[in-house]
Amino acid sequence: MVRILLRFTEDIVEEPITSQIILELKVPINIIAAHVNSKGGEVLAEVPDEALDKVVKAFRKKGAKVSIPKLIEVDSEKCISCGACVTLCPVEAITMDEDASVVFNKEKCIGTTCSACVDACPSRAIKSVKQNNSELTANNVH
Amino acid sequence: MCSSGAIINVGHSDPPIKIEKAWINDVPICHPGAAVDLYIGATAMSERQPFEYGGGHVIEDLVSGKEIELRATAYGTDCYPRTQVNTRLTKDDLNQFYLLNFRNCYQRYNCAVNDRDETIYTYMGKLLPRLHNATYSGAGELNPLMNDPDYETIGIGTRIFLGGTQGYVIGEGTQHEPQNRFGTIMVRGDAKKMSPEFLRGASFTRYGTTMYVGLGIPIPILNEGLAKKTAIRDEEIFTSVVDYGVPRKDRPKLAQVSYKELKSGSITVNDRRIRVSSLSSLKTARKIAGTLKSWITQGEFYLTAPVERLPVDTVFKPMRQTEEVPFVANVMQKAVTCSEAEAVQAVAERIVTQSVNHIVVVDGNGKLTGIVTSWDITRALAQGKTALSDIVTRRVITAKLNEPLETASKRMAEHNISALPVIDNEKKVLGIVTSEDVSKLLGR
Numbered sequence: 001m002v003r004i005l006l007r008f009t010e011d012i013v014e015e016p017i018t019s020q021i022i023l024e025l026k027v028p029i030n031i032i033a034a035h036v037n038s039k040g041g042e043v044l045a046e047v048p049d050e051a052l053d054k055v056v057k058a059f060r061k062k063g064a065k066v067s068i069p070k071l072i073e074v075d076s077e078k079c080i081s082c083g084a085c086v087t088l089c090p091v092e093a094i095t096m097d098e099d100a101s102v103v104f105n106k107e108k109c110i111g112t113t114c115s116a117c118v119d120a121c122p123s124r125a126i127k128s129v130k131q132n133n134s135e136l137t138a139n140n141v142h
Numbered sequence: 143m144c145s146s147g148a149i150i151n152v153g154h155s156d157p158p159i160k161i162e163k164a165w166i167n168d169v170p171i172c173h174p175g176a177a178v179d180l181y182i183g184a185t186a187m188s189e190r191q192p193f194e195y196g197g198g199h200v201i202e203d204l205v206s207g208k209e210i211e212l213r214a215t216a217y218g219t220d221c222y223p224r225t226q227v228n229t230r231l232t233k234d235d236l237n238q239f240y241l242l243n244f245r246n247c248y249q250r251y252n253c254a255v256n257d258r259d260e261t262i263y264t265y266m267g268k269l270l271p272r273l274h275n276a277t278y279s280g281a282g283e284l285n286p287l288m289n290d291p292d293y294e295t296i297g298i299g300t301r302i303f304l305g306g307t308q309g310y311v312i313g314e315g316t317q318h319e320p321q322n323r324f325g326t327i328m329v330r331g332d333a334k335k336m337s338p339e340f341l342r343g344a345s346f347t348r349y350g351t352t353m354y355v356g357l358g359i360p361i362p363i364l365n366e367g368l369a370k371k372t373a374i375r376d377e378e379i380f381t382s383v384v385d386y387g388v389p390r391k392d393r394p395k396l397a398q399v400s401y402k403e404l405k406s407g408s409i410t411v412n413d414r415r416i417r418v419s420s421l422s423s424l425k426t427a428r429k430i431a432g433t434l435k436s437w438i439t440q441g442e443f444y445l446t447a448p449v450e451r452l453p454v455d456t457v458f459k460p461m462r463q464t465e466e467v468p469f470v471a472n473v474m475q476k477a478v479t480c481s482e483a484e485a486v487q488a489v490a491e492r493i494v495t496q497s498v499n500h501i502v503v504v505d506g507n508g509k510l511t512g513i514v515t516s517w518d519i520t521r522a523l524a525q526g527k528t529a530l531s532d533i534v535t536r537r538v539i540t541a542k543l544n545e546p547l548e549t550a551s552k553r554m555a556e557h558n559i560s561a562l563p564v565i566d567n568e569k570k571v572l573g574i575v576t577s578e579d580v581s582k583l584l585g586r
Contacts, residue, residue, distance in 0.1 A: 080342060080354065080426060084267045086407075086419035087275035096407065100424040120268035122344035122354075122421070124194070 001046040003032065004056065005069035005113070008041040012063045018043070021058045027051040033113040044069055044113045070129040071111045072118065074104045078125035085117035085126060144265065144352045145245035145316060146184040148201050148333050151237040152212060154178055155229075160222035164214040165189070166200045177222055181242070184343075184353035196351025199343030201241070204233045205305070206338045233334050241305055241333045241341070245315035247357050249287040249325040250381050253278040253399055253409065253418065258387035263348035267421050269386055273396075276383065276409060276418035281427040282376040282401030286359035287325040289372045295361050296327070297448025303358035303434045304329055306337030308443060311359070311452075319458040327452065329357065340430065354423070358430040360438060360445050376401035383411055388542070389549045391460060468547040473583050474564050474573035477502040482511060482531050486522045489530060493519060500561040502571050503534050509569045512536045513561075540565045541575055551580045 008017065013036060022029050030046040047055045056066045081102040086094050093108035094117060115128040154177065164171040164180055168188045172181040184198040203210055209230050218225045233239050254266035255276045262269050267277045282288070290296055300311040309331025318326045333341075340356030363369045381404075382395040397411045409418050437443035478496045480489050482503050489501055493516050501519075503512035512534035522533045541550040541562040550562055554577055561576040 080423045082354070082421055082423045083419040084277065084421050087277070087417040088268060088270065096419065100428065119263075119347040122267075122346055122352075123342060124345055 001030070002049055002052050003044060003046050003069050003111075004052075004059075005067050005111075006041075006043040006045060006059055007065040007067075008036070008043070009063070009065075010038070010040050013038065013040050015062070017059065017062045017064060018045070020062070021055065025051065025054055025058060027055055029055065033110045035113060042113055044110055069111045069113070071106050071109050072104075072115065073127050073129055075125045075127070078123045079121075080123055080125075082122060084120050084122055088116045088120050090114060090116065143243065143246050143248075143355050144185050146241070146243040146353045146355055147197060148182045148204075148239060149242045150180050150182065150204075150239050152178045152180065152231060153235070153237055155224060155227050157224045158222045159214060159216045159224035159227050160219055161214045161227075162216045164212065166210050166212050167195065167203070168211075169195065169197050169200050171197075185350055187351050193347065193350055194345050196343065196345070198351050198353030199345075201333065201353060202338050202341055202343040204236075204239065205333055205336050205341050207232060236334075239333045241309065241329070241331045241336065241355075243315075243329050243355060245317055245326045246329050246355055247285070247287060247315070247327050247359075248280060249285055249291070249323050250282070250379060250401070251279040251324075252384040253381055253404060254386045255383055255396065255411065255416065256387040257385045257394075257396075262387060263346065264386050265346060265349050265352070266386060268347065273411060273414065273416055276411075276416045277421050278381070278401075278404045278418060279421045280401070281422065281424060282379050282405065283374055284424075284427050284431060286357075286361065287327070288323070288374055288379060290359075290361045290368065291323065291325075291371060293320070293325070293452040293454060294368060295364065295448065296359060297451035299446055299449040300359060301444065301446045302329065302331075302360075303356070303430055303437075303443075304331035304336070305333065305356055306340040307331060307335035309357075311448070314452050314456060317458050318453065318456045320452070320454045320456060322458075324458070325452065340426070354426075356426055356430050358427075358434040360434055360443070362445055376405060383409065388544070389546055390544065468583055469543075470541050470545045470547055470550050470564055470575050471543045473547060473579040474543070474575050475579060477563060477571050477574040479504045479508075479571065480514075480530070481505070482534060484530050486519060486528050486530055486533070489514060490519045490523060500563075500574060500576065502563045502574060503530070504571055508571055510538060510540065510563055510565050510571050513538045513563060515561075538563060542566075543572055547575075547580060547583070550575055551577070554580075 033044040035042050059066050083096055091108050091110055093105045095103050097103050112128045118126050118128045160177040161173050168190045169186050174181050182197045182200050186197040188195040209232050212229050212231055214227045216225050253276050255273045256262050256269035257273055259271050298313050302309050309329055311327050312330050313328045315326030315328045342354040344352050344354055377400050379401045380398050383397040385394045399409045403409045404418055408415050478498045479502045499516045501514050505511050514534055518533045539557050541564050543564055561574055563571055564573045565571055
């Protein structure tokens with residue numbers, strides 16, 4: 001599965017774009033996180049690797065912006081493994097291991113659509129990386 | 143620990159200055175003594191980047207060998223004519239640079255939760271609403287005061303590990319509360335020899351800045367009793383789960399948990415599993431214990447007997463207050479209520495006869511289900527709506543009876559509303575507090 005970040009502007013946010021694409025392409029799309037209101041929306045979704053190209057094209061055709069989501073970054077120099085972030089992670093991507101080190105699992109992290117841990121870090125070791133606007137091309141998605 | 147800081151002497155300028163106000167990297171610095179003695183408090187915050195950079199970070203920067211910017215002003219005297227100074231300094235330019243912490247090493251501490259409907263940011267970290275997470279502090283079975291609970295070996299003059307070098311206990315810490323196993327110590331150490339690995343500035347969102355202090359105390363096993371006491375385990379150390387959502391000095395204690403449970407990652411409160419994590423680094427605590435042990439075995443660190451032991455009977459008193467603070471209970475009025483089945487017209491009439499602006503909607507048991515304002519009713523009448531259920535606001539911002547009026551009034555301002563129904567823990571409506579009542583009280 002590959003994660004993609006979908007952005008819907010105000011003028012298309014009311015349309016059932018994701019459902020339409022699922023039905024049209026018959027591809028399972030898993031929504032990991034979503035922030036949607038009448039002004040627009042941001043959705044983190046997971047799509048099967050082999051269907052990525054056509055899914056990305058389909059979303060773009062319907063006016064959605066598609067990019068690769070950037071994850072949260074942890075500065076291991078700054079992190080002192082205090083643990084303040086651990087319980088704030090809704091997907092348990094941050095855990096405390098046997099030797100009391102805080103372990104961050106990038107695969108599980110839902111990235112900047114969540115960011116719940118960022119303002120809880122007393123050492124300011126967790127940074128939410130801003131999405132760059134360079135639109136991904138079908139080739140560099142992989 | 144917030145009650146930490148460093149005393150520095152910056153030397154005399156020419157012409158000399160008797161510093162009145164000072165800032166280092168824009169962080170206000172205290173001037174408790176003579177001309178050029180300054181105290182950097184860990185919690186003092188930068189004027190340019192408050193909540194992000196503070197005294198703790200200044201100390202960390204100095205310890206790391208970084209250059210800091212000192213700005214100072216003065217009124218000028220015959221002997222100290224200069225009225226301002228701007229200079230850059232490193233720790234090597236300072237005469238004295240001593241860490242001087244009023245309160246460190248809490249024997250144990252509360253486990254914090256939040257039973258409010260909103261996330262709160264505290265000195266115990268970010269607490270999610272409705273008990274969705276818990277935080278704790280302290281090393282449990284590794285805490286020095288917990289290993290020597292009668293302070294047989296700890297007191298003034300005890301040599302300790304402090305910030306990566308050798309320091310000393312200089313007495314009981316502020317708020318020392320030995321009888322409740324909340325002992326604390328006051329410490330001092332040469333910050334020039336310290337390491338940023340064990341001394342770190344910290345930023346707690348919406349609370350402020352502070353400092354992580356690495357501290358370890360060697361406890362000589364002088365007798366059988368001490369051997370037994372130092373064998374204490376996490377499962378024998380208990381602390382309270384405290385609701386930090388209640389903005390009072392004495393907050394409700396919801397459960398008792400052991401440090402073993404705390405370190406396991408989850409605790410149980412009222413049959414509910416809550417994820418818990420620490421705020422102090424257990425990893426660093428273990429490293430300190432290991433480092434201190436190696437210093438001792440290598441003959442680099444010699445144990446000392448205290449000149450005077452820590453007191454075991456100190457009482458931690460609350461503040462004597464000579465002015466009364468108003469609480470919600472002091473201004474609360476009887477709420478005018480209605481049921482959701484009532485017609486808009488009937489509620490409109492009640493607003494007029496009772497001359498109120500807010501009608502609290504309750505169910506058959508008097509429990510809160512919503513609120514309607516005179517504005518909602520006016521609009522409904524204008525739009526020809528008759529069913530109350532169509533216009534009820536169901537996400538109601540509420541207040542608690544024992545809440546300080548200040549926090550309730552702040553909540554009204556934050557949400558741009560003018561009344562809060564007062565409810566108990568079962569959501570039963572006890573009354574209502576309005577912004578009019580608040581202004582009347584404050585205007586008195």
